Amino acid sequence: MIAGASLAILAACGQAKTETNQTPEAPAETEAFASVHTARIKDASGGDEWLTYGGTYDEQRHSTLTQVSKETVGDLGVAWTYDLATNRGVESTPIVVDGVMYVTSAWSIVYALDAQTGEELWVYDPEVDKSVGVNACCDVVNRGVAVYDGKIYVGVIDGRLEALDAKTGERVWSTVTVDQSKPYTITGAPRVANGKVLIGNGGAELGVRGYLSAYDAETGDQVWRFYTVPNPEKQPDGEASDSAFEQVGNVTWGDDGAWVTDGGGGTVWDSIVYDDVNDQIIFGVGNGSPWNRTYRDPSGGDNLFLSSIVAVDAATGEYKWHFQTTPGDNWDYTATQSIILADLPVGEDGETRRVAMQAPKNGFFYVIDAETGEFISGDAYVPVNWATGLDENGRPVEIADARYGDTPYLQTPGPLGGHNWHPMAFDPDLNLAYIPAQEIPQAYARDSRFESDPVGWNTGADFSAGVPPIAPPEVAKMLRATLKGRLIAWDPVARAPRWTVEHENAWNGGVLSTAGGLVFQGKLTGEFAAYDAATGDKLWSHDLKAGGASGPGTYMIDGEQYVTITTGWGSAFALAAGFGYDEAVPSTVGKVVTFKLGGTAEIADPDFPMIDKTPKGEAFGDETMIAEGSIHYARNCAVCHGPLAVSSGVLPDLRWSAITGNQDAFKGVVIDGTLAANGMVSFADELTPEEVETVRAYILAQAYAAQPAETQPAEE
Numbered sequence: 001m002i003a004g005a006s007l008a009i010l011a012a013c014g015q016a017k018t019e020t021n022q023t024p025e026a027p028a029e030t031e032a033f034a035s036v037h038t039a040r041i042k043d044a045s046g047g048d049e050w051l052t053y054g055g056t057y058d059e060q061r062h063s064t065l066t067q068v069s070k071e072t073v074g075d076l077g078v079a080w081t082y083d084l085a086t087n088r089g090v091e092s093t094p095i096v097v098d099g100v101m102y103v104t105s106a107w108s109i110v111y112a113l114d115a116q117t118g119e120e121l122w123v124y125d126p127e128v129d130k131s132v133g134v135n136a137c138c139d140v141v142n143r144g145v146a147v148y149d150g151k152i153y154v155g156v157i158d159g160r161l162e163a164l165d166a167k168t169g170e171r172v173w174s175t176v177t178v179d180q181s182k183p184y185t186i187t188g189a190p191r192v193a194n195g196k197v198l199i200g201n202g203g204a205e206l207g208v209r210g211y212l213s214a215y216d217a218e219t220g221d222q223v224w225r226f227y228t229v230p231n232p233e234k235q236p237d238g239e240a241s242d243s244a245f246e247q248v249g250n251v252t253w254g255d256d257g258a259w260v261t262d263g264g265g266g267t268v269w270d271s272i273v274y275d276d277v278n279d280q281i282i283f284g285v286g287n288g289s290p291w292n293r294t295y296r297d298p299s300g301g302d303n304l305f306l307s308s309i310v311a312v313d314a315a316t317g318e319y320k321w322h323f324q325t326t327p328g329d330n331w332d333y334t335a336t337q338s339i340i341l342a343d344l345p346v347g348e349d350g351e352t353r354r355v356a357m358q359a360p361k362n363g364f365f366y367v368i369d370a371e372t373g374e375f376i377s378g379d380a381y382v383p384v385n386w387a388t389g390l391d392e393n394g395r396p397v398e399i400a401d402a403r404y405g406d407t408p409y410l411q412t413p414g415p416l417g418g419h420n421w422h423p424m425a426f427d428p429d430l431n432l433a434y435i436p437a438q439e440i441p442q443a444y445a446r447d448s449r450f451e452s453d454p455v456g457w458n459t460g461a462d463f464s465a466g467v468p469p470i471a472p473p474e475v476a477k478m479l480r481a482t483l484k485g486r487l488i489a490w491d492p493v494a495r496a497p498r499w500t501v502e503h504e505n506a507w508n509g510g511v512l513s514t515a516g517g518l519v520f521q522g523k524l525t526g527e528f529a530a531y532d533a534a535t536g537d538k539l540w541s542h543d544l545k546a547g548g549a550s551g552p553g554t555y556m557i558d559g560e561q562y563v564t565i566t567t568g569w570g571s572a573f574a575l576a577a578g579f580g581y582d583e584a585v586p587s588t589v590g591k592v593v594t595f596k597l598g599g600t601a602e603i604a605d606p607d608f609p610m611i612d613k614t615p616k617g618e619a620f621g622d623e624t625m626i627a628e629g630s631i632h633y634a635r636n637c638a639v640c641h642g643p644l645a646v647s648s649g650v651l652p653d654l655r656w657s658a659i660t661g662n663q664d665a666f667k668g669v670v671i672d673g674t675l676a677a678n679g680m681v682s683f684a685d686e687l688t689p690e691e692v693e694t695v696r697a698y699i700l701a702q703a704y705a706a707q708p709a710e711t712q713p714a715e716e
């Protein structure tokens, strides 16, 4: 299961700009700069810079730089490091332009660094009210900025989109892109194309209605918006998506169900690609709200455009085509994962077609026609037990049990997906897609108590299903053994892996491909490795001394090639799967770590906070009380503090907390919201004081079950 908790706590709706279809004339000078810039983004694979989240418009994350190569990579060492002042998740891909690196960290803070030396040029902090942290399903992460025409664009976790002066870091404009009274967040990197900044949002675990918007890069005025699910009243929105729902949408949704209150989901929280050949934006749409379709839409429709890849006209946002990977999503099977555009010999008689590729959460690798959305092929890239395969139109052939009822169905992929946000790469010379893949199964069952809550997740799935009320460390160990990670070099023409590297754990890093014949990937346990792109042989590795989950990048300045990655420990898996790592990846301050040939700098040892692993209160409660507590814990607490009450250290491990040991203090936090400023808001609307006591009994029972042997009182 994944991480987070929720509350729509912000009152003001903000000054969201709503003008549509305004494209002010750009001054001639801007046009010139923009077109130079556009050309660089377009062919940056031949360039020395890293200009957009995925490297180029096509987002292949493939660089033509060759100084660091199979022959020289052994000489790669650390050039410089820079501390990002956070122990929360770091997912940013650095952008490098004109010798400056722009990188983000948790809470949407932006850093400008000298890309050659790591020297800090400026820092911009959007000063987010930390209580919005509860709206972030999967940690207060940020995947990076966009650059265009002398400005830096960042999506802020509270729903703002902001433009900064690239030279000074001063704010040029700020636009609220969401209704801040709802649990929307922004974690994804904006993209810029033809003078428009594109940004989506997140929140589908909690209950929102997803959309993608385009803003004028110069002024911040909204140009168009495309809702991914119909208006809850099935009325026109007066936005670009209206015509799409006239054409295809409304019939796929019933007239009632929780989507009317929870917004239906379909958040565009990660992939957005500009297809310059077809002048369109192709973007990935997320899961339904709630996950469980029985509650979301009892009529059982496909629910367009959930879990779909959608293409719209870049200038107007008008619908062009869609391909739905998971009709009637039921499992958090987002199709927001990396979308890569490429020319592949997959036409009849092997002629070249321009395609979009994606390895979404649902476990199938898709190749679709970029111009029309036509399904070309789809094949399982990880073990899949919710469908037997795809039919000739790419529609999954479902296994009936996967539409879970009260009996848990142990499914793979689970909600963290066969592949999550960790960026995929593509080598256009070898025609190989490099997938950071994983196996993280999940027992899905219906949440029989489901009703839509203002705080907490609204999935309609029961996270306590199949989990024993008291889980000693052996259970955690057993669960840990089911987690797997691998780097797959997927051949989209042969529709099979060409090679695979098995990792010892799940949730490893994004991938960089280079014409030096290399593939770079970090692991969450800290290894950063370079593999032979053709064979998967490991040629080099370096200990990052922190998790390496984000997408690495590369660039060249003054004749030297740099390879860079941001590190840290956090994100969905850290919050949600502490049992899967426990102490393997201690929480530490995130860094930018940049390498070059002959680099001799050191990565400082992280400071591990010493945690006193003893329960701070007496155990209490009978079996029934503890079992009840385990259900409330699973419903309300697990997504941030970890299933089985095992946290990964990013957020407090409640088993060892003094607050858990004290009835009044615990009630103060959970009911009265005494730690709201840290993001731990009141759960008074979801839990009674008596229920809170059952949760405390459960956590203490877990603490005593897990207490390390050496701290147990010696036997008489």
Ligand SMILES: O=C(O)c1cc(C(=O)O)c2c(n1)C(=O)C(=O)c1cc(C(=O)O)[nH]c1-2
Pocket (backbone or CB within 6 Å): 002, 091, 137, 138, 141, 185, 186, 187, 188, 201, 202, 203, 204, 205, 267, 269, 286, 287, 332, 334, 415, 416, 420, 421, 571, 572, 573
């Ligand atoms: O449905 C959504 O709106 C939404 C948003 C996000 C996000 O914005 O980070 C994630 C997810 N879903 C999600 O399902 C998921 O697995 C996930 C992992 C992460 C992460 O950053 O580690 N974010 C998200």
Ligand SMILES: [Ca+2]
Pocket (backbone or CB within 6 Å): 204, 205, 286, 287, 332, 334
């Ligand atoms: Ca989701």
